[in-house]
Amino acid sequence: MPRKYEEYEVQTVFDEQQDHYQLLYVGWRGNKRDFGCILHLDIKIVTQ
Numbered sequence: 001m002p003r004k005y006e007e008y009e010v011q012t013v014f015d016e017q018q019d020h021y022q023l024l025y026v027g028w029r030g031n032k033r034d035f036g037c038i039l040h041l042d043i044k045i046v047t048q
Contacts, residue, residue: 010038019043 008027015021023039 008034 007029008025011024011026013020013022013024019042021039021041021043022037024035024037026033026035028034
């Protein structure tokens with residue numbers, strides 16, 4: 001079943017203390033919940 005974009009929304013998740021960030025899509029495909037990660041970003045500072 002193809003996705004209908006009006007049944008989906010994009011959500012952001014920010015964890016600024018741990019520097020984790022996500023961009024997700026959430027919605028419905030027929031009568032089933034559908035979601036997934038579009039972008040996952042972890043910021044790591046390397047010290048020597």
